[in-house]
Amino acid sequence: MQYTDIVCPFCGCLCDDLEVTIKDGHIESVKNACTISQSKFMNHHENRINAPSINGKETELEKTVEKAVEILASARRPLIYGLSSTECGAISKAVEIAEFTGGVLDNTSSVCHGPTILALQQVGESKTTLGEVKNRADLVVFWGSNPTEAHLRHIVRYSVTPKGMYVQEGKKDRKIFVVDVRETRTAKMADKFLKIDHNKDFELLLALRALIRGEELKASQIAGVPIKEIKTLAEEMMKAKFGVVFFGLGLTQSDGRHMNIDAAVGLVSELNRKTKFVLTPMRGHYNVAGANTVTTWQTGYPYAVDFSTGYPRYNPGEFTAIDVLNRGEADAALIIASDPGATFPKDAAKHLAQIPVITLDQKTTPTTMLSEVVIPVATAGIEAEGTAYRMDGVPLKLSKFIDAREGVCSDREVLDMIIAGLKEAKQ
Amino acid sequence: MTLVIKNGYVYDPLKGINGEQKDIFIKEGKIVEETSEKDAKIIDAEGKTVMPGGVDLHSHIAGSKINIGRLLRPEDHRKDVVKRGKNTRGGVGYSCPSTFITGYRYAEMGYTSVMEAAMPPIGARHVHEELNDTPIIDKAAFTLFGNNYFTLKYVKEGDIEKLKAFIAWLLKATRGYAVKIVNAGGVENWKWGHNVSGLDGKVEDYDITPRQIIKMLAQANEELGLPHTIHLHCNNLGMPGNYKITRETMDTLKEIKPKKGRSATVHVVHCQFNALAGDNWMNVKSGAPYIAKYVNNHDHVTLDLGQVIFTDTTTMTGDGPWQFALWNMTGNKWVNSDVEMEAGAGVVPYTFKKNNPANSVQWGIGLELALSVKDPWKIYMTTDHPNGGPFIYYPQVIAWLMSRQARTDTMRELNRACLKRTGLSNLYREYSFNDIAIVTRAGTAKALGLTEKGHLGVGADGDVAIYDIDPTSWRPSQYDKLIKTFAKTSYTIKNGEIVVKDGEVVSAPMGTTHWVDAKMPQEIEEELMKDLERDFKQYYTVSLKNYPVEDEYLPIQKIHKAGGGQ
């Protein structure tokens, strides 16, 4: 059985042109998928968690739900975290649980593009959906971003090679710049690579903005980049008919954090006075944008939301998961579609070992290994339907074309059971 | 179970009921003839005002634009936090309310239907997801057409049949209710960082004009027999002197033959922003008299106010270049959001200040329009939420419309520009309760073609608002009472169920999403599909198969048929 136009549930590219062939209830092959996506589809059934468990001991789903309800109902400060690798219906349930228990709700954007959101809340952002890049962009800058390793088809689907309405020769009609601290494979494919010193992006972005404004710069180099190269980039940016800056964790995770993005936004906004320019954050997980989007429309805030006073409060740096764990403040955690045990710095991760943790995931991870309650769930986009939001905010429907193993429910269904249990417990 | 509302002063303009004391009977969610009160739930509305549930025909409540607004403005949220209740979710309010709060607050004001004014087609799924999280109210969303690649293509080719087929197809694909146009041609030029100037300016890559786009969409709209006219945000919004282009735009549509049964061929939105005279923001003055004169002499136009409220609010429109201009004027934070092949948007916080001469003129213009257009069936009350101000200020607007003293008292606090540069101080007219019922529900429902809304005749949806005010003893000097009364109903009834009592939400069922399914001849549809298949593949970044919104996104829907399938 062949399925076409399947949406890939891995990264923020959310490619929707995959072709999946199913035979005897298994995925036989996937076409148009990048190597990571291939791995996801072809290995989705491997190493799946065998059964729900409490303290490592296998048991029935109902018992794990009961235990989860017990833990959350008696917690004073539960942390609900993750959400970027599941569909929006599940995310909606997580918000409800956080509100019901008066806990803290956070998602993986706090360690990814949270700083981009902080910058947006300060100065805004000039953005577009990816089709405009495909159709119009004649200048593309990858800043602190390495799509050849993290967004494998971005270059062929959106930003470099595609032939667009006004960019009919594809890559030939585009100038590609890469700004990074090292020469990545992305840099190698660019027309020009600017090697920048560590933690100096802020200075370089401001310098470019000053040049765009017509200021003179008295320096021979800025951020380790020779002034001639900086001036060339500024000129090319102003000459472009439609320029775009794609930026990634190189900006969000180095010293300036949200101030780096603030500077990038400022540069692009300034460029809009001369020509058309946009910027796009390279969102990592396939539905981290969805986690922000759903949380924002339901609570007003995108992540780092606290419900302890009965209404949503927002304070990144205080209610973000790593900080909550650093302070040893959470006395329980519900982790959905994420692996903080593997991805958080050790001092934050170790607090997870000190508190009862409930984790919903498909496969064993460091987080499930640290959890009291582990519930195996269906893979969204393969075994469960739902919506996901692409890195540029475009919403697509994830398909289900394989049944999950007997007894394995979706994230949304399990969270629904937990909500029902919590409401009953309250009475 | 029958619900009976007894002895209220009923305002049902579509049925000619003007403050009569009358009983209303609701059974199985619909208004019915008078029937037995045995076993019925009785609501005593003695001394109270009873109206059909409010119908807001233009508001920004769901989708990527309003969500950008929410994301952009944590500082706005902190002003207005809402705790979760027994039956209600928590959230935030003010200018960019979260979805649950949006539904509750509209219902608290007695509104039971709200139209999302602008839906970018590729983001339709997002709009519907948010509408599904907006409790109580019935809703619909207007699909953006005015800068869509296919619209421009068919306008350029002069192919009205294909354009009609496209409209029918896109309304279905997006589950939209009406044809929305924002700065026709200008948002397409903005894809290169430009705008379009004037009705006959050039849409660069297509060599067509805004006039052509608007006319052809209007013609297609009427020939398709869609329930609402085109919903039009005119070119040159926010530019002093623009009353001229607004008037010219209205005039260019008088030749369009309206659908049978109506005389209107266009609804001009938030007209205040497009009724500016003067040359620049220093000498801006009211263009309302010219617009009102035109509307008074022609029957093919309806408009809504876009009334200014003096507060810190958030502007958000699909008019990308206008929002860029506003950023340059104010220096406030700015989000621009272009949508491939289809549309654009921009969000910029803005504060309307009483001591700002331009703002005081703008405030005056909205009300001057409302009071100068003689026929209340042509002009509706909105603030273009949240552009002119948050919808929670509707009661304040009602007060200004119904009480000259309310207007005068406010004017005293304003910069004198309002006095000098608008005609508002010379207008003594005061809206009656009947007028208010028209401009907030009967007229809007009629303009929208929602035949079961906006009235209390037999067969109407059982959507009723009961306000704690005695219209026979109320005097315009008591405008504070209006503000209080219209903010929180005694009862709001939705589909025969009490959802609000004494200003508090007691039940939050999900409302219905309305959309239009227009039929086109099969051969044209087939031709259209060929274009779509080819152009989606070449130019879009999503596949055509994944584009139309699936049924699952509309758990409760009502389909309005139009065109051949009527």
Next chain:
Amino acid sequence: MISGRTAKQGIGLEIGKLSKSYAESVNHVQLSTDDVKELALEKTHNLRISTEHGSVTVNWIIDKGLSAGMVFFPYGPWANQVFSSNTDSTGMPIMKGIPATIIPTDDKVQELNEIIEKIRSGA
């Protein structure tokens, strides 16, 4: 030291975090040929990488795109042994541009479950 995602890490984590592919994709650092020379790093050596916040033993490979004085550490449980969890009140710890020291070592590279044990014991 900078960290980041790699395609191999993506492929590995989709097989599963307990898989050999995953471990191999994240239990190493990439460094320049210059640094390998300067350290006299042998194929039999592992590398001990330390920051202010912790240290960990890892495998190593050469990446020609790196210049002297820069190492790339793929994002994962090994890298998290050396990051600070301080976010400077932004929610985001610094994960790029961190000063680090590297020395050749004969120490063993830990297995994933040893790292989990370490986390569990609160060390």
